[in-house]
Amino acid sequence: MIRINLLPHREAKRKQKQAAFIAMLVLGGLLGVAVVLLVGGWNASRIAIQEQRNAALSTENAELDKKIKDIATLKEEINALKSRQQAVEDLQGDRNQPVYLFDELVRQTPEGVYLKSFEQSGQRVVLNGYAQSQERVAELLRNLSGNSPWLERPELTEVKAATLTQNKLVRKAVEFTLAVAIKRARDTEEAADGKKAPLAGIARTEAKAGENKP
Structure with missing residues (x-):
């Protein structure tokens, strides 16, 4: 179906x-x-x-x-x-700076130079004096710049002709003014230590060389 x-x-x-x-x-x-x-x-x-x-x-x-x-x-x-x-x-x-200053001025001032006065301001000292000639002034500058362990960097600020009278004698001289720096104690100690170090190295080198010699 x-x-x-x-x-x-x-x-x-x-x-x-x-x-x-x-x-x-x-x-x-x-x-x-x-x-x-x-x-x-x-x-x-x-x-x-x-x-x-x-x-x-x-x-x-x-x-x-x-x-x-x-x-x-x-x-x-x-x-x-x-x-x-x-x-x-x-x-x-x-x-102790005044002691060092006086001692160095005595040591470094050459013959023929007379210091009349000085004035300290901080670490600088202004010197005023007389010299027999300009060569004496130049010698003083060399001493202060190279020979002094306490004084450094001298600067000549004035130099002029002058006349000195002593015992009715008239002499010609040179009047000068210069400034110089004072080293501090620590600066001198550091400089001394710096010099000792190279010397110690040289001594050790020489000692080694002596040991190596037959």
Whole structure:
């Protein structure tokens, strides 16, 4: 017996296809939302971790900046203490400067030179005196510039002809004014140490050479 289906099967299939398409769209949308939520949550967690790291780095940087400031403050205090100590040592050394000055002036002043006066200002001394000739003045300058361990950098500021009267005798002379620097005690000690070091090296070299001789 032949059966004939008179129901609208095409419309039913069409509705089934539409329902399946809608279901696929809904499922795809749900999957997309889930993926977006998962990616957003992962990114949020990574951002939170990075922010925690940044906060830790900022804290460490602040502590390092504080330590650097403390170190800079300590260095300033150390430098200030060194400056004070150096000032105290200079004051103690400067107490003997008049003795060194008089002794050096006696040693370095050649014959034919008469010192009339001198004035000290800080580490500079201005000398005023008379000499038999300009050659005597030049000799005094050479002595002060090269032979004195306590005096250095002499500068002749004035030289002129003068007339001296002694026991009704009139003599021609040269009046001069010069300035010279006084070394501090620490400067002379450093210069002495600098001279000792090369001499010690030469002595060691000579000793080694003597050992190597047959």
